[in-house]
Amino acid sequence: MRTGHFKERTAQLVALSDSKVVWSFAGLLLALVLAAPFLIGNYQVTLLVSAMIAIVGAVGLNMLTGTTGLISLGQAGFLAVGAYTNAILMMDHGWPVWLSMPAAGVVSALVSLLVGVPSLRLKGLYLAITTLAFAFIINHVILYAEWLTHGPNGIFVSGAKVMGVDLQRGKALYYLTFGITVLVVFAALNIQRSRVGRAWMAIRDHDIAARVMGVDLLRYKLYAFMVSSFIVGIAGALISLQIRFVNIDVFALILSIEALAIIILGGLGSIAGAILGAIFLSLLPEAIRLFFDVFADTNSSFYTTYVYEIRGITYGIVIIAFLRLKPEGLIGLWRDVRKYWSNWPLAY
Amino acid sequence: MKNGLLALSAFLLASTAAYAADPGVSDTEIKIGDVNIMTGPASFIGRAVSVGSKIAAAEINEAGGVNGRKITIVTEDDGYVPARSFQALTKLIEVDEIFALNGTSGTANVLAMMPLIEENNLPTVVTTAPNELVYNPVRPSVFTVGASYSDAFYAQLKYIHENSEPANAVYGLIRQDDDFGGAVEAGYDRAVKEFGVKDGLRIRFKKGTANFAAEVAQMKQAGVNVLANGGIIAGAANILGEARKLSMDLQVASVWSEDMPPSVNLSAPAGYDYLVADYVALSGPAIDAFLEKAKKYASDEEIGAINRYTYVTYVGLKALAEAMGQCGQDLTRACTVEKLRGLKDFDTQGISAPLSFDNPEQLSGTAVAVYQLNAAEKTFKALTDFADY
Numbered sequence: 001m002r003t004g005h006f007k008e009r010t011a012q013l014v015a016l017s018d019s020k021v022v023w024s025f026a027g028l029l030l031a032l033v034l035a036a037p038f039l040i041g042n043y044q045v046t047l048l049v050s051a052m053i054a055i056v057g058a059v060g061l062n063m064l065t066g067t068t069g070l071i072s073l074g075q076a077g078f079l080a081v082g083a084y085t086n087a088i089l090m091m092d093h094g095w096p097v098w099l100s101m102p103a104a105g106v107v108s109a110l111v112s113l114l115v116g117v118p119s120l121r122l123k124g125l126y127l128a129i130t131t132l133a134f135a136f137i138i139n140h141v142i143l144y145a146e147w148l149t150h151g152p153n154g155i156f157v158s159g160a161k162v163m164g165v166d167l168q169r170g171k172a173l174y175y176l177t178f179g180i181t182v183l184v185v186f187a188a189l190n191i192q193r194s195r196v197g198r199a200w201m202a203i204r205d206h207d208i209a210a211r212v213m214g215v216d217l218l219r220y221k222l223y224a225f226m227v228s229s230f231i232v233g234i235a236g237a238l239i240s241l242q243i244r245f246v247n248i249d250v251f252a253l254i255l256s257i258e259a260l261a262i263i264i265l266g267g268l269g270s271i272a273g274a275i276l277g278a279i280f281l282s283l284l285p286e287a288i289r290l291f292f293d294v295f296a297d298t299n300s301s302f303y304t305t306y307v308y309e310i311r312g313i314t315y316g317i318v319i320i321a322f323l324r325l326k327p328e329g330l331i332g333l334w335r336d337v338r339k340y341w342s343n344w345p346l347a348y
Numbered sequence: 349m350k351n352g353l354l355a356l357s358a359f360l361l362a363s364t365a366a367y368a369a370d371p372g373v374s375d376t377e378i379k380i381g382d383v384n385i386m387t388g389p390a391s392f393i394g395r396a397v398s399v400g401s402k403i404a405a406a407e408i409n410e411a412g413g414v415n416g417r418k419i420t421i422v423t424e425d426d427g428y429v430p431a432r433s434f435q436a437l438t439k440l441i442e443v444d445e446i447f448a449l450n451g452t453s454g455t456a457n458v459l460a461m462m463p464l465i466e467e468n469n470l471p472t473v474v475t476t477a478p479n480e481l482v483y484n485p486v487r488p489s490v491f492t493v494g495a496s497y498s499d500a501f502y503a504q505l506k507y508i509h510e511n512s513e514p515a516n517a518v519y520g521l522i523r524q525d526d527d528f529g530g531a532v533e534a535g536y537d538r539a540v541k542e543f544g545v546k547d548g549l550r551i552r553f554k555k556g557t558a559n560f561a562a563e564v565a566q567m568k569q570a571g572v573n574v575l576a577n578g579g580i581i582a583g584a585a586n587i588l589g590e591a592r593k594l595s596m597d598l599q600v601a602s603v604w605s606e607d608m609p610p611s612v613n614l615s616a617p618a619g620y621d622y623l624v625a626d627y628v629a630l631s632g633p634a635i636d637a638f639l640e641k642a643k644k645y646a647s648d649e650e651i652g653a654i655n656r657y658t659y660v661t662y663v664g665l666k667a668l669a670e671a672m673g674q675c676g677q678d679l680t681r682a683c684t685v686e687k688l689r690g691l692k693d694f695d696t697q698g699i700s701a702p703l704s705f706d707n708p709e710q711l712s713g714t715a716v717a718v719y720q721l722n723a724a725e726k727t728f729k730a731l732t733d734f735a736d737y
Contacts, residue, residue, distance in 0.1 A: 043442035043443045046438045140554070143526065143554075144525070158463070239431065245459050245462065247460070249430050249457075252429065254429075
């Protein structure tokens with residue numbers, strides 16, 4: 001008989017899930033997401049693509065910040081590196097997208113060494129500021145290396161085709177992004193329960209204790225930087241495919257802050273949390289827009305003048321309220337619901 | 349039987365016409381999209397744009413609309429973020445099913461929307477980003493209202509060279525390290541070469557820079573007394589503020605954003621009566637008449653938000669309506685694009701030089717007039733008429 005969520009063997013502990021119900025729901029969810037483009041409109045498909053790209057980026061950042069405890073504000077920089085690598089290789093060197101996308105991840109991972117190596121002995125706010133400085137440096141490099149990046153002019157990205165299918169449009173882009181998202185999520189889940197993942201968590205929880213246990217801090221921190229940046233670079237490449245234009249303005253610093261907000265709101269250290277946070281923050285503006293559209297006719301002059309500010313303020317209030325009332329994030333809320341469901345009618 | 353066949357033929361013809369019609373057009377309405385900066389520090393631009401569209405649409409609708417169809421403006425906010433511009437235009441096309449686009453945000457934002465615009469052959473009048481990247485290479489359905497920054501700076505420096513004639517003139521340039529800054533430098537470069545004046549110093553700064561103490565000190569050291577100020581809004585004001593601290597005697601040429609009331613309020617305290625070249629009028633009877641008209645169609649708050657971007661968007665929508673009107677009842681995007689391409693000397697009632705898109709770049713409003721700020725009164729007087737440079 002199942003008794004709550006207690007684990008009795010190591011295999012149970014490291015299994016992705018020991019519940020058939022969870023696997024059934026996951027299968028159902030996957031089927032729904034696969035069928036979505038046939039059930040909803042093109043705009044909603046675009047929103048889902050944006051949300052999935054946010055998931056990929058958030059999972060990447062979560063490996064570094066949530067799992068390893070290394071705070072990074074350089075997300076925008078790595079996204080830019082990935083996007084520009086993909087754009088340059090595709091448009092200036094004629095690489096096919098199936099080669100340029102992984103290359104975007106590899107280049108981003110290699111570039112992460114530039115910030116990773118000097119930052120190995122830093123943590124907390126010191127590391128955050130270092131990674132922030134990296135984002136600024138990338139910004140400058142992109143602007144001044146005109147021979148490579150076309151400087152402020154940016155690059156239009158087109159012609160991402162595989163076997164004649166245009167990967168930058170509607171359903172094709174959706175399924176490409178979906179496939180990459182599933183791959184990234186499964187890779188992240190597996191890395192987290194591997195030796196490397198456990199070492200990262202040990203570093204996050206107490207780095208001195210981890211070192212005493214034999215974890216090579218420098219090596220594992222570098223691994224974290226590289227894996228995280230590889231995934232973020234892929235997210236950048238996806239952005240370039242979706243927007244079809246890369247320019248330094250696309251990768252403003254606010255992206256780094258939003259990425260951090262996603263993983264904090266979702267629940268630090270949890271892949272599911274990163275997914276929930278990315279979906280929540282990507283779709284929140286749309287939800288707010290729909291909410292205000294309902295009232296648009298009741299006081300139209302008021303909304304005509306202030307609706308955009310009200311939307312922005314509501315967005316901020318929702319985030320503040322959430323963090324104040326549920327600091328462990330959306331995943332904490334989900335765990336509470338699950339606990340309540342399992343234990344009902346008992347409280348504990 | 350014969351009548352039945354006739355009725356069937358008529359029905360088929362009618363339904364063919366219905367299927368041939370492009371999105372955003374019904375018997376009574378034409379939906380025009382507007383992607384703009386409605387939130388964030390630059391939102392005063394987006395609000396001004398929005399008011400321009402609103403006034404033009406109200407005026408057109410009151411006069412019977414475009415061949416009986418009323419114009420409806422659907423605005424989406426992009427917060428000046430290119431990725432959101434793309435998202436916003438996707439929404440306007442897919443959900444709101446707009447027929448054409450009038451308000452178009454900043455340069456990178458328009459460029460991010462460009463693949464969608466081209467894919468949908470969306471008639472687009474670019475009103476807020478007359479950057480060369482937008483009209484070169486030319487996109488068939490994109491029409492740009494506005495002069496080039498290069499011409500605007502050249503016009504001002506030419507005026508200074510020919511009229512102010514400062515003694516021992518040393519020219520200097522300070523500009524952003526982006527495409528816009530590059531365009532400013534092109535105008536400066538043309539001027540110093542053509543006039544044979546001393547090119548004292550050229551400085552690039554990073555977009556978003558707030559402190560210009562070192563840059564202005566360099567200017568002073570180089571003896572600059574004619575400054576091409578490529579800073580925008582707070583940046584431009586900070587440059588002038590630093591120059592005032594160093595008691596520099598300067599003739600200043602500025603970006604057209606510096607004729608907006610928020611910019612003037614920031615810059616005027618430095619006390620420089622700087623020049624601005626613009627492709628829309630800043631004062632005079634045309635503007636007085638426009639403001640009178642605005643009282644009829646806009647709220648007090650919206651009137652308070654009016655600035656040069658309002659005028660640009662107003663003339664942009666009027667030009668678009670003119671082209672749509674020329675298509676008659678069979679309004680399609682292809683026809684509108686065709687008519688826009690043929691638009692010549694469209695009268696804007698003095699708000700700008702007449703608009704013509706019948707040129708290879710589909711760029712209109714290339715003529716600029718030079719204005720001078722009275723820093724004490726925060727007003728502008730025209731120094732030249734609209735002229736092409």
